[in-house]
Each structure stands twice: as C-alpha cells, then as structure tokens.
Amino acid sequence: MKLREFGKTGVHVSEVGFGGWAIGGSWGAQAESDSVAALQRALDLGVTFVDTAAGYGNGRSEKTIARVLDGRWGRESVIVATKTPPAPGAWPPSPHCKADERYSETYLRNNVEERCRMLGTSCIDLLQLHTWTRAWNRDPRPLATLRKLQSEGLIRWVGVSTPEHDQNCVIDLIRGGWVDAVQLIYNLFEQEPAAELLDVAKEHGVAVIVRVPFDEGVLTGKFTEATTFPEGDFRRNYFAGDRLARAIRRVEAIREDLRASDYTLPQVALKFILAHPAVSVVIPGMRNAMQAALNCSVSDLGDLSPELLVRLRRHNWRRAFWYMGK
Numbered sequence: 385m386k387l388r389e390f391g392k393t394g395v396h397v398s399e400v401g402f403g404g405w406a407i408g409g410s411w412g413a414q415a416e417s418d419s420v421a422a423l424q425r426a427l428d429l430g431v432t433f434v435d436t437a438a439g440y441g442n443g444r445s446e447k448t449i450a451r452v453l454d455g456r457w458g459r460e461s462v463i464v465a466t467k468t469p470p471a472p473g474a475w476p477p478s479p480h481c482k483a484d485e486r487y488s489e490t491y492l493r494n495n496v497e498e499r500c501r502m503l504g505t506s507c508i509d510l511l512q513l514h515t516w517t518r519a520w521n522r523d524p525r526p527l528a529t530l531r532k533l534q535s536e537g538l539i540r541w542v543g544v545s546t547p548e549h550d551q552n553c554v555i556d557l558i559r560g561g562w563v564d565a566v567q568l569i570y571n572l573f574e575q576e577p578a579a580e581l582l583d584v585a586k587e588h589g590v591a592v593i594v595r596v597p598f599d600e601g602v603l604t605g606k607f608t609e610a611t612t613f614p615e616g617d618f619r620r621n622y623f624a625g626d627r628l629a630r631a632i633r634r635v636e637a638i639r640e641d642l643r644a645s646d647y648t649l650p651q652v653a654l655k656f657i658l659a660h661p662a663v664s665v666v667i668p669g670m671r672n673a674m675q676a677a678l679n680c681s682v683s684d685l686g687d688l689s690p691e692l693l694v695r696l697r698r699h700n701w702r703r704a705f706w707y708m709g710k
C-alpha cells in the first residue's frame with residue numbers, strides 16, 4: 385500500500401482508504417460480521433485512513449469502527465475522519481439557508497462532543513461538515529467555530545464535504561485558508577474537479593479525499609439492466625427510472641476502452657482517481673473482506689498509461705446538462 389501526504393498536516397495516509405457509509409446503513413441489510421471483517425482486512429492490507437459520519441446508521445458506522453480500532457490499533461496509526469450533518473432542513477442546503485441556523489456554535493460543539501463519544505476518543509482527527517452551500521462562503525462562520533474547537537483540542541483538522549451538485553463550492557474556502565481537507569466527488573463520470581478544484585487544493589496544501597469512486601457501484605461494471613436493489617438500499621432511488629440503464633451504457637463504453645489493457649473496471653475506476661497528484665486518498669465503500677482485498681490491492685498495481693488516461697477523459701458525464709438531452 386502506497387502512502388501519500390495528507391495536505392500540510394505532516395501526516396501520510398494510505399492512498400486507498402476505507403469508506404464507511406454502507407457499514408452503517410442505507411444500503412440494505414448489512415451483517416455486522418461482514419463490516420468488521422471488511423475493516424479488519426483493509427487494516428491488515430495497510431489502510432490507515434477511515435471515513436465515517438454521524439449519519440451512517442445514526443452512529444452505527446462510527447461505533448463499529450471504534451470497536452475494531454480499539455481492539456487492534458492505536459489511534460495514532462489510523463486517521464479517522466467523521467462528519468457533522470447540518471441541523472434538520474433542506475439537503476443539500478438551499479442558497480437561502482442561514483449558516484447560523486444549520487451549523488450554530490452550540491449545535492456544532494454538542495455534535496462534535498457526541499462524535500467523540502461515538503468514536504471513543506477525546507479528539508477527532510478530521511471533523512468534516514457533511515455538506516455546504518457556496519451561499520456561506522463570504523462569511524463561513526461554522527468554520528470559524530470549528531477552528532475554535534480545533535484550538536481547544538477537540539478536533540485535529542477541519543474539513544468540508546461537498547454537496548453532490550457543486551464540487552467547486554469549496555474553492556474559495558481553500559483559498560481563504562478555512563479548511564485542512566476537502567472531501568469531494570471525482571470519478572470516471574464526474575471529472576469537473578480536474579478543471580480547477582484539484583489544482584487549487586494542491587497549490588494550497590489542502591488534503592483531498594475522493595469519495596464515491598464507483599458512482600455507488602455502477603463503475604465496478606457488475607450491474608446489468610436486470611439489477612434491482614433491495615428494500616432499504618438508497619440505490620433504489622439513485623438508479624431509479626432509466627438512470628441505471630443510462631449509466632450502464634456509459635460503463636460499457638468505458639469497458640471498450642479497456643480491451644487492450646490488463647485492468648478490470650474497478651481497478652481502473654480507482655487508478656484513474658489516484659492518477660491525479662492532488663488526490664491524498666480515495667475512499668471506496670467496502671462491505672465485506674473480499675471488496676476490501678480487491679480495492680486495497682489496486683495501490684500496488686502499475687499506473688495507467690498516459691494514453692489510457694487521455695482516452696478515459698472522454699467519459700466525463702455532465703448529468704445535469706439538459707442541452708444534450710436529459
């Protein structure tokens with residue numbers, strides 16, 4: 385497992401990290417034994433960065449992670465990133481939401497203390513606001529609050545996770561020195577961060593955590609048009625209507641580009657992300673030990689050729705671009 389600098393923190397983390405959403409909930413049935421086995425295998429294979437959130441099963445993911453780490457690892461060897469959601473309201477926050485109503489100082493302090501309890505620690509390695517709107521960029525008071533909690537020793541580093549529709553909204557926060565890390569979507573379909581965001585993060589020494597590398601699974605190439613998702617799996621909505629079929633058609637076009645290479649689709653999905661020098665860590669979701677082994681092994685594979693990387697750029701998909709058809 386290769387390591388990468390985590391921004392300006394002075395810490396290095398494994399370039400493949402552990403995405404901890406599905407082990408918490410919202411992905412259909414998930415056996416606790418599978419979750420524990422997935423994380424243990426990932427740690428055995430060199431993973432030193434784990435991402436979770438308050439919202440992943442209302443603390444279930446955090447508690448599972450805390451249990452596994454306490455049994456086998458010292459806090460210093462594995463970085464755990466968690467997230468505080470905004471107080472109830474629109475998701476993502478609308479341009480008219482008030483930062484003080486969604487992330488007030490009292491709310492943030494109470495929530496961070498709760499995160500500490502869930503994770504069994506007195507200091508959170510990386511506390512990320514779970515979502516954001518650029519409406520708050522000119523007066524990012526919630527981040528000033530987090531800097532205060534950082535100075536009190538409750539948080540080691542401050543981060544923001546982007547809203548699904550607007551990766552670029554964190555660029556001003558990076559330039560303003562408000563964050564130590566950003567978490568964003570960058571994958572074979574969503575390549576917009578390569579326009580500016582990734583370079584700005586690199587220039588400012590802000591760590592980049594890349595989430596959703598498989599576009600919630602479809603970029604592993606394992607879905608067919610007959611695939612259905614069980615009750616309680618958020619992908620029933622995510623891939624509702626004709627979305628799964630449209631995504632699969634595009635995945636098949638990527639597969640065509642891989643004919644002459646030795647990589648599988650999941651391998652290419654991860655390697656494409658890791659090819660960008662601004663990326664600190666990619667965090668695929670892992671639900672069992674097999675997925676952990678497959679995803680961690682990608683770090684040791686050779687890099688994608690420059691020719692293949694250029695070909696893969698053609699798969700950038702602006703899904704909300706109606707001029708090209710819905």
Ligand SMILES: NC(=O)c1ccc[n+]([C@@H]2O[C@H](COP(=O)([O-])OP(=O)(O)OC[C@H]3O[C@@H](n4cnc5c(N)ncnc54)[C@H](OP(=O)(O)O)[C@@H]3O)[C@@H](O)[C@H]2O)c1
Nearest residue numbers: 403404405545595596597598599600601604668669675678
């Ligand atoms: N707003 C936010 O801040 C936010 C939002 C989303 C995610 N995240 C973070 O980013 C992480 C990654 O995103 P994600 O989990 O949503 O999606 P993802 O990484 O794109 O997809 C993960 C899913 O793909 C399947 N999978 C994983 N490895 C595989 C492999 N090698 N072969 C075949 N299938 C495989 C698993 O589901 P199945 O086995 O069920 O197919 C797994 O749950 C999350 O876990 C979370 O930590 C953050």
